[in-house]
Amino acid sequence: MNNLKTYKTSSNFRNIIFSMIDKIINLGIKEKKNFNYCAPSLAQAIINPLKVSYIKKDKLKSLKKYAKVILPLSPTAEQRNKYFNACSIEKFANNIFNKDNITAEQLQEFNEAVKEAKEAANAKLEKTLHVLDAEHIPEIYHLNHDKEKKHLAYEAKIKGSVKSFYIGEKSDINASCMQGKPANYFDIYNDINTDSNTLKMAILTQGNEIVARSLIWIDIPAADIDRRKKQNPKHFYIDRIYTKTQEHRAETQKQLYKDVIKYFNIEIDNNHFLPDGEEPTNKIYLPPCFNCYDIKNKIEAEQNTTKQIFFSNSPRFDVELNEDAYNYYPYLDTYQYFNTYQQTLSNDQEHGSDILRLDSTSGDATNSLRECERCGHEHDEEESFYIETEAMSVCEDCATYCEERGEHILTDEAVYNNHSGEYHYRGDLCI
Ligand SMILES: [Zn+2]
Numbered sequence: 209m210n211n212l213k214t215y216k217t218s219s220n221f222r223n224i225i226f227s228m229i230d231k232i233i234n235l236g237i238k239e240k241k242n243f244n245y246c247a248p249s250l251a252q253a254i255i256n257p258l259k260v261s262y263i264k265k266d267k268l269k270s271l272k273k274y275a276k277v278i279l280p281l282s283p284t285a286e287q288r289n290k291y292f293n294a295c296s297i298e299k300f301a302n303n304i305f306n307k308d309n310i311t312a313e314q315l316q317e318f319n320e321a322v323k324e325a326k327e328a329a330n331a332k333l334e335k336t337l338h339v340l341d342a343e344h345i346p347e348i349y350h351l352n353h354d355k356e357k358k359h360l361a362y363e364a365k366i367k368g369s370v371k372s373f374y375i376g377e378k379s380d381i382n383a384s385c386m387q388g389k390p391a392n393y394f395d396i397y398n399d400i401n402t403d404s405n406t407l408k409m410a411i412l413t414q415g416n417e418i419v420a421r422s423l424i425w426i427d428i429p430a431a432d433i434d435r436r437k438k439q440n441p442k443h444f445y446i447d448r449i450y451t452k453t454q455e456h457r458a459e460t461q462k463q464l465y466k467d468v469i470k471y472f473n474i475e476i477d478n479n480h481f482l483p484d485g486e487e488p489t490n491k492i493y494l495p496p497c498f499n500c501y502d503i504k505n506k507i508e509a510e511q512n513t514t515k516q517i518f519f520s521n522s523p524r525f526d527v528e529l530n531e532d533a534y535n536y537y538p539y540l541d542t543y544q545y546f547n548t549y550q551q552t553l554s555n556d557q558e559h560g561s562d563i564l565r566l567d568s569t570s571g572d573a574t575n576s577l578r579e580c581e582r583c584g585h586e587h588d589e590e591e592s593f594y595i596e597t598e599a600m601s602v603c604e605d606c607a608t609y610c611e612e613r614g615e616h617i618l619t620d621e622a623v624y625n626n627h628s629g630e631y632h633y634r635g636d637l638c639i
Contacts, residue, residue, distance in 0.1 A: 218251075218252050218257075218332070220332050221251070221252040221257075221329060221332065222250060222251065222252075224325050224328045224329050224332075225250060225260060225297065225300070225325065226247075226250075227325070228297070228301065228321050228322065228324070228325035229301075229304065231321040232301065232304075232305055232318055232321050235314050235317050235318060235321075236314065237305050237306070237307065237310055237314055237318060238305070238306050239304055239305055239306065240303070240304060240305065240306045243264070243303045243304055244264055244265045244266065245262045245263065245264050245265070245303075245304070246262070246263050246264070246265050246268060246281075248281045249262070249263060249279070249281050249282070249283060249292075250262050251288070253292075253294035254285055254288060254289060254294075255289075255294060256294065257329075257332075257333055258296070258297070258326070258329055258330065258333070258415060259294045259295060259296055259297075260294065260295055260296070260297060260300040261288055261292045261293070261294050262292060262293055262294075262295075262300065263279070263291060263292045263293065264293075267291070271291065277291070279291060297322060297325050297326050297329060298322050298326065301318070301321075301322050301325075305318070327376070327378075330414050330415050330417060331414065333414040333415055334414070335412040335413065335414055335419060335420070335460065335463055336412065336413050336414075337410060337411070337412055337463075337464065337467035337468070337471060338366070338371070338410070338411050338412075338413060339408050339409070339410050339424070339468070339471055339472075340364065340366065340408065340409045340410075340411065341408060342397050342398055342400060342406075342407040342408065342409070343398055344362075344364050344409060345394055345397045345398070345407070345409050345423070346391040346392070346393075346394035346395070346397065346398065347362045347364070347391060348362060348373065348409060348411070348418070348421065349386055349387060349388075349389065349391075349393075349394050349538075350362075350388065350389070350390070350391040350394075351373075351374065351375045351387070351388070351418075352375070352382065352387060352388025360374055361373065361374040361416075362374070371416075372416050373411070373413065373416055373417075373418050374416055374417055374418065375387070375417070375418050376417050376452065379417075379418075379419070379452040379453075380450070380451060380452055380453060380454060381418065381419075381420075381421060381450045381451070381452055384450050385539055385569045386538055386539050386569060389538070389569070389571070390536075390571070392535065392536050393536045393537070393538050393571045394538050395534055395535070395536060396529065396534050396536075396537060396538060397423075397538070399529055399530045399531060399534070400527060400528070400529060400530075401528035401529055401530050401551070402429060402430035402431070403429050403528075404427075404429060404527075404528040405425065405426060405427060405428070405429070405525075405527045405528055406425075406426040406428055406429065406430040406433055407423060407424070407425055407426070407527070408423075408424040408426065409421060409422070409423055409424065410422050410423075410424050410446075410464055410467070410468050410471075412460065412463060412464050412467070417452075418452075419451065419452040419453075419460065420449055420450065420451045420452065420460050420461065420463075420464050421449070421450050422446055422447050422448065422449040422450065422464055422468075422498075423447040423448075424444065424445070424446055424447070424468060424472075425444070425445040425447060425523060425525075425527055425542075425543070426443060426444055426445075426472075427442070427443040427444070427524070427525040427527075428443050433472075435471070435472060435473050436473070437473065438473055438474075438475040439472050439473055439474045439475060440474075440475065440478075441474050441475070441476055441478070441493045441494060441495035441496075442493070442495075442496075442524045442525075443524075443525070444468075444472065444474060444495040444496070445495070445496050445497070445498075445523035445524075445525070445542070446464075446465055446468055446495060446496070446497040446498065446499075447497075447498050447541055447542050448498040448499060448541040448542070449461040449464050449465070449497075449498070449499050457502070458499075458502050458503050458506060459506070461499050461502060461503050462503045462506045462507060465497055465499075465503060465507070466507075468495075469494075469495065474495055476492050476493060476494055476495075477492055477515075478491060478492070478493045490515050490516065491515055491516045491517075491518060492511060492513065492515050492516070492517045492518065493518045494507065494517065494518065494519040496519070496520045496521060496522060496523055496524065497519075497521065498521055498541060498542055499521075500519050500520060500521035501521060504519055507519065522542070522555050523542060523543070523555050526543075526552040526553060526554045526555075526556075527543055527552060527553040527554075528551060528552055528553075529546075529551045529552065529553060530551070531551065532548045532549070532551050533548060536571040536572075537564070537566050537568070537571060537572060537573040538566065539566060539567060539568060539569045540553070540566040540567075542555050543555055543566070544565055544566050544567055545557065545558045545563055545564075545565060545566075546563065546564040546565075546566055546573060547562055547563055548562045548563070548564060549562040550562075553566075559577060560577060560586075561575070561577050561579065561586050563575070563577070577589070578592050578601065580592075580601075580602045580603035580605075580606055581600040581601055581602055582600065582602045582603070582606040582618065582620075583602070583603065583605070583606055585603045585605070585606075587603045587604065591603065591604050593606075593607035593616045594616070595607060595616055595617060595618055596615055596616075597615075597617055597618070597621070597633060597635065598618055598621075602618065605619065606618060606619050606620075607619060608622040608631050609631070610622065610630075610631050610632065610633050611628075611630045611631070612630065612632055612633070612636065613633055613636070617631070617633045621633055621634045621635065622634070623637060
């Protein structure tokens, strides 16, 4: 039990609890007489950093009297484990205060004070990386705070054990345009051609709360991902990193980025990939990341090197899909161009009838090119004309403006008037 010997109680945690107690006392809510805890020895529980470790004064007395045990105000971890109780912040508040005859308003403010304390304690926890398989992405994206839909938490089965994740109410992740959308909008994420590419989702959690998330696109077949081997940074792309708060945002993004490099064993000192016999290049290649410019300075400062550092914000590879069409499409931050002929997602701006742009939040994809309903010519949507008389949309060449009608008509139906220099609609003429 080595970790117990080095155990130190967090003064932050104590302050959070005492400030909660003060707030509740100020609400005019009375303390229970029988829950006489020893305030100076209150601390964060060793077994769970979100729980309160406490001892009642009666117990201190009886330990002294009957067991001859005298506990100091700062007990050792062993003593704390053996003699103290641990309970949740909420239960601790309920133990201290008598809520029997309080008003509805007092109860509401009591609950608010407890909730604030829980959030504050949670915010002090270490952030832990989890890398989830693509199958979890729709459910994580689908989480929202609409209580009627009850998608507050997601229970993920990961390597046999069940982990529960949630996104807090006051989280900027909820502001992501795709958060809380129907799960089937994200079907495409589960249909990557895993013989060529792999998609994962990296999340940082505090307790069970997701405080950052990002898609990780990988240019390696799923079966070939071996974290025991050094990986080439060019084969990875860390997409936009969404965070819970704007406060310390770059710091959180940097942590996710660095944790992902470590998790996948990505070799940033690229000498490892030089062909045999070649001189070291004295360069560092970092895996590309959407938020490159937000975290660049921090990452470079940490490298503390004279080597040249290469870091970009766009991926070095396209991603293959299994199908050429889907019922719904998500909005994609980086891989916005879906080449339906090649079945690839790309970051390179492409145009053509085979290209769909995944830049809509309503489940659709945009096809920026239209086919003329008259001649079949492909043209930009903005250069398209709707012909009222024929109820069709056509290209520039197939449309002619008719002054008399004040609208466009089909060029085939336009009759030129030599005298006025204007076009008439054939159907309007008495021939
Ligand atoms: Zn045309």
